[in-house]
Amino acid sequence: MELLNNFKQIVIETPVDKIINQIKELITSGQLKPGDKLPPERKLCEALGVGRSHVRDAIKKLEFYGILKTLPQSGTVVAGLGMTALEGLITDVLRLEVKDFRSLVETRVILETNAAALAAQNRTEEDLAGIEAALLAYKNKKAASVYAVDEDLMFHLKIAEASKNSVLKSLMLVITPDILTNYNELDACGDGRSVSALEEHELILFHIKEKNIEGATQAMRAHLSDILDFSNTLQVEDFNRSNGKKR
């Protein structure tokens, strides 16, 4: 069984990835400085021996990350942003490469506690109604079944909306897919935790309603640390299993 551990993860490096790496290499090595024009796509695909689609895909991907900027009928240039962001961009940024569940949960706690604090500060009456509706949906679903992950997250998302911080909300959305994939694998979802989760949600809502910033923060922290503790009780084996299967 442990013979499996002797196998190394095979990195499937698509043509696009290879091109991206080469371009990044050129930038990090200083051969391409911000403002410089990239060789035209045709020259690139000829030099690299691949189709132009691949080159275009690579450029488009780097454009997403704000590293390149393509000017139609003019060329592709390295965006202003210097090597700074590139430095840590060893692998794809957004496909977060969540190798460690700890970082993920830790970050979630940071985002959500602050969202709760801001929500307690900025929430409107409409926000309260939205949060309550989400909580109600969660309660009903939970009464019927044990599986209410979507409704759970919706509750948290409504709080993020009430924070009136669009960026914070966007970042929560960014990590949500990873949270979900990890939870779907890890969370047994039929444990004793479920009962207390509802009460904790209600406590959070109460503090937000009362505009009690500190209270909302602590309630959210307690809620999430419960989840964190629960995750930590899982076997390491289970955790390892949850990796590696992505893409």
Place this chain on the structure above:
Amino acid sequence: MELLNNFKQIVIETPVDKIINQIKELITSGQLKPGDKLPPERKLCEALGVGRSHVRDAIKKLEFYGILKTLPQSGTVVAGLGMTALEGLITDVLRLEVKDFRSLVETRVILETNAAALAAQNRTEEDLAGIEAALLAYKNKKAASVYAVDEDLMFHLKIAEASKNSVLKSLMLVITPDILTNYNELDACGDGRSVSALEEHELILFHIKEKNIEGATQAMRAHLSDILDFSNTLQVEDFNRSNGKKR
């Protein structure tokens, strides 16, 4: 002059954007549920009356966001992630649509203060060396010129690395481009702030070195709130000017 204000920003909606919106509409309206297969690309581009490249680009973009998943030679399906995340996904998530600079800076403060705290807790000797090197580079550049944004951000990035939280670091990288574009427009960069920034950096480093979690947090918060205060002194007119010109 104020006649210009009567013009509405023209939204250049590329074919790709239109397709994305249609697909998102299908998902949010429930006509496409997670796990469902999308119509094949050929049918789609026929129904939409556009080239297949556009459809493929749209799919690829949505795949970035984790909304779709294309299985080669099999089809494209809606990823597991329920409507939950879609709910708030009115516009592109990652091109953060930073309409409000406040949210951006606010979020940056949240991320960075926590990164500083974690760095004070987890930093190794190598991390310290890296942070010091970045600080030195910043100092040198600053002595030579007033423009050292890259080196400044590198210092912050090294701290994020020292936090040993990969997700947190990734999220900082995500918002960094937006920070830069906004700063490049807003920051006069030749003001009195520059002198104190260096001292503040040194103070942060000191606390991280001493493993003083609370101290590092406060030092970082003070550092960033200075920047925030400075930004707030800018004219609203300048702020508005900084919007709308992106892409």
Place this chain on the structure above:
DNA sequence: TCTTATTAATTGGTTGACCAATTTATGTAT
């Protein structure tokens, strides 16, 4: 009738050619 092999259709992946806009080069007139 059920299983299995073979074939046909459909899928996303890839390529090369074409298009319009831009930039550069060239030639002519001043």
Place this chain on the structure above:
DNA sequence: ATACATAAATTGGTCAACCAATTAATAAGA
């Protein structure tokens, strides 16, 4: 010699055709 107009080349954007792998359908055998 310089300025300007015109033409040629280069650019990214777009599209349609082709490819290999997968899947579905069908037919043959037990």
